[in-house]
Amino acid sequence: MASVLQRQRPVSPVRPEEVSATRQPTERASTLPPRVYHDPEVFQYERDAWFSADWLCVGREEDAAEPGEYFLTQLFGENIIVVRSDDRQLRAFHNVCRHRGATIVEEPCGKLVRFQCPYHAWIYDLKGNLRPPRHTETLENFDLSQNGLFQVRLDTWAGFIFLNLDPQAAPLAEHLGEFPNHWQPFPIAELRRSQRMEYHVKANWKALVENYSECYHCPGVHPLLNHLTPYNLGGYLPGSGNWAASWMELTSDYETLSIDGYLHGRKRIPGMRPEDLKRVYYAFIWPNLLYSLHPDFLMIHLVWPINAEESTVICELFFHPETMAEPDFDPSGPKEFWDLTNRQDWHVCELQQAGTASRSYVPGRYSIIEKMVHSFDAMVADRYANDGQRTVVVREAIKNWGGARTKRRSQPAELRESAD
């Protein structure tokens, strides 16, 4: 296998001054400048500087479990084969023949013993090595070892497969930082996909991550969710890395987020501690993975930008294999709940996308319970500014949004008032 030439790092079209108002304490900060949700030049920068150089989750190990099993994934114009080679290692290759450049594999997933280009029948093994093509014997300087498939960096965590188009990127573990620590009690790698929902949303990918990161909108937008987990009960999780996380509390005797709030016999994920039984955890991992652990299932959203104004969102639910093996296993309650909630979210994100396109719009202010939105926006702003400074958004559970569970009675007055 050969390696793709390193490309030049693109230059940010957003100057530090343009985002300085976002890089302030939340009480003084303003939201991101509106053009970053609309300007194709900004989008191109994000695609080239971030999505082409950050670790992106593209699937689960279960999707290529046995040697020869593969799936295709599309990363910003790059068609990539993720395959389990004969040595049981996962590898990723650009799905492009080294001869005249044809796409080699057309079926989105399957099992193969080798890769054969459908145009002139050139053959590569599962490790990407080219076999000698006919009618090339008399060529000068034609080195087979230099004409294998181009490889893409691949790493895994907890069953998730991440790719990185940048050969120079820091390792995945460094990217995740202390994120994995929070989930060590749980057998995340053992979970298996049960449900998959796909959405087309007319909104910038950042608006979708922002929407995920606050529940200020829940009383009006999600009456059911707000009934099960009131918007002002919960707290933030600490830790370093390119992520932020929080939890919300199930009230009354509710057991999970589903259309009626109950488990109906579904087993909880092994490893749940007493406090986990009443919590739903929400995290974003930079740039586009949303991770939500419920007592009985894990949900992820992958937010894939199409362009500055449109995104595809994939939402998947994972359960423990033992739960799925129960004869009466029924995931429809969680699925219906989240399909409803997702669609409510996409609608308001689309309204925000439309409104921020107005020439009249100027950055607004964060309410005090939008600190996780502010955390994400600060990551965005820091990366635009690219000046080596890192904005810290202070998030203390009690002060910020209604207090941790044990402090419910001592919430500040303004938060009690605002409970729906």
Place this chain on the structure above:
Amino acid sequence: MASVLQRQRPVSPVRPEEVSATRQPTERASTLPPRVYHDPEVFQYERDAWFSADWLCVGREEDAAEPGEYFLTQLFGENIIVVRSDDRQLRAFHNVCRHRGATIVEEPCGKLVRFQCPYHAWIYDLKGNLRPPRHTETLENFDLSQNGLFQVRLDTWAGFIFLNLDPQAAPLAEHLGEFPNHWQPFPIAELRRSQRMEYHVKANWKALVENYSECYHCPGVHPLLNHLTPYNLGGYLPGSGNWAASWMELTSDYETLSIDGYLHGRKRIPGMRPEDLKRVYYAFIWPNLLYSLHPDFLMIHLVWPINAEESTVICELFFHPETMAEPDFDPSGPKEFWDLTNRQDWHVCELQQAGTASRSYVPGRYSIIEKMVHSFDAMVADRYANDGQRTVVVREAIKNWGGARTKRRSQPAELRESAD
């Protein structure tokens, strides 16, 4: 309410030399350079320098007659609420929440007591003032009076509502100049909308205004119209302002423009003088309002550019309320006539749009009866040139296109010949 920051005036991409051939007396002048009908850069200039800084007609007072009644209008990417506030004043606001920028009102028209953003439930009164949002109490420098809806300038004439996105623009009255004088005999403000037709036309907006401004094409394109009002009978109206107007004469015993030329009992608009009974008046008001007074109805066309190559045209017919109140009121004759005539026009405008895209096309010459086209093109050319000089196109009724009605017998020979 806050006011939108003034934007920098865009620079014209069309140099004075490029339009100097249009800024000549009609006998020597050439039509506009073809690229102004096709070049996206020219269109962007027109949108930013003209449509974003000129008074644009967006509706009638009847569309928001009572307090709380509103309608939405889209002005070149700006979504605007036109509302009758509690004090019975008409106001216009950008339909954008000052918090995270969501579109506030989604229904295209209706009646409301306040504006409430569907995302985080921020509330504004009908004058655009923000009410205190929850969870913003501890913010620093968060001034409610600076966070109201952004207002858009609004003015009215004769029942028409005009908006102007430019806070510095001269008043509507100055824009209209002496135009209103011609219609003082008639109760234009009292008329009510009866019919509405909407068209998508693959032609530049200027080609549509030009088409409206001459009847040189009528013998071939509009046999019925040309039968009722022969193309070479009529005259021009004098007066200053950003408009031009003419009239055409109904021949034989025809009473109006409709599918058979007769009123069939429809009352004429009050105030008609003897000469008005046989006339149809045509005016364009810069940039995109076409105004046609018939004995029994007023017609307007609004020509809304979509891009350099496409436009939406709205055509509406207004009658006097007393006429509409008649038990046997039937507007189908005028409507059918104009729907037919409109479609004939759109077809030739689309042919012109297609043909002028050819690299071979060079500006042509105006015939002597295209002086009102030339007037419009001169306004266009003057605004591109932006050099303070104003081109005057001399339009004398008799010399220009067949003479006033009282001079029919003494038309110049070449005009008699060319009558169909």
Place this chain on the structure above:
Amino acid sequence: MASVLQRQRPVSPVRPEEVSATRQPTERASTLPPRVYHDPEVFQYERDAWFSADWLCVGREEDAAEPGEYFLTQLFGENIIVVRSDDRQLRAFHNVCRHRGATIVEEPCGKLVRFQCPYHAWIYDLKGNLRPPRHTETLENFDLSQNGLFQVRLDTWAGFIFLNLDPQAAPLAEHLGEFPNHWQPFPIAELRRSQRMEYHVKANWKALVENYSECYHCPGVHPLLNHLTPYNLGGYLPGSGNWAASWMELTSDYETLSIDGYLHGRKRIPGMRPEDLKRVYYAFIWPNLLYSLHPDFLMIHLVWPINAEESTVICELFFHPETMAEPDFDPSGPKEFWDLTNRQDWHVCELQQAGTASRSYVPGRYSIIEKMVHSFDAMVADRYANDGQRTVVVREAIKNWGGARTKRRSQPAELRESAD
């Protein structure tokens, strides 16, 4: 008729260094840089510098056989009338009125006695001369002879009509060079169109010409074609000019390329010599005409670029009139064969188009039997480089791809091996 002003020659966006690896002997050469199949700027250059200045085949003399008969053709945004004038000469005109620029003729083909603009009824005769329009009598400097239709250069060879948008281009005969010599034995001008197939292909036009120029892909992509004419039997035709040609050999007792390989009574084209009976000839004439002579029919493909990523391909079959006059004339065998083969080709061209868009793709190497592809790519590269140097790709029949027909037994070993 007036003549269109000469436009400035566009500047190549591809520097000589970028294509130097293609301008080498085949054994050392690399394919074209991938961006030339994708970059809109490169496409615009090709359109302006090549397609607007080269001779392009747009039809056959039979399409406008009698005076007044015409057809319209679209050349890269130019709508052109090809007409047989009263003097029986073929002429081509821009289909654009000199007045306000409307398209004059709307029906794609037919018979007319004059051209009359549908907008203001200006009239031109079949030689493009403007008749005096009414209401232009008093204009200054309005010279009828300067306001005729703009003419386009037209020439013919063997019944094919070629146009050239560049008034300064060298004559068609110079462009074709020695190409016509090879077809003098055959009455090509007498052949008549029998079948027409049209395809939309998501591939750059050059990928389609390349695909036509080699049979390295035939064993895998075209099992039937490869059965009738094995990919490694054939040779190249010599000669100068902007073209390249080869032939392939029908094996066994096969008589032509059709769904079963037999003539079923269809007569061969007159003039066939003994060696022609077992040959199918393939030629490309720069830039986009593919010419394939079979024993009983002539096939052409016209590859019309839409943009850098899409093309329209027209495929037509021509037979001798005597063959077509036979009561049982049936062209369905050839048509079905080529429709199948065409679609197989488009599919792999689309795969190549998709794959070469990858940032990972770097130019590949030509196999030794892709010399005609290399010839075409070298013409492309020479024209980008525009440095006066001309790359010669040596094509000797035997060495290059399995030897001429008489040498079958003495093919080099590697070619025998690779026969399917």
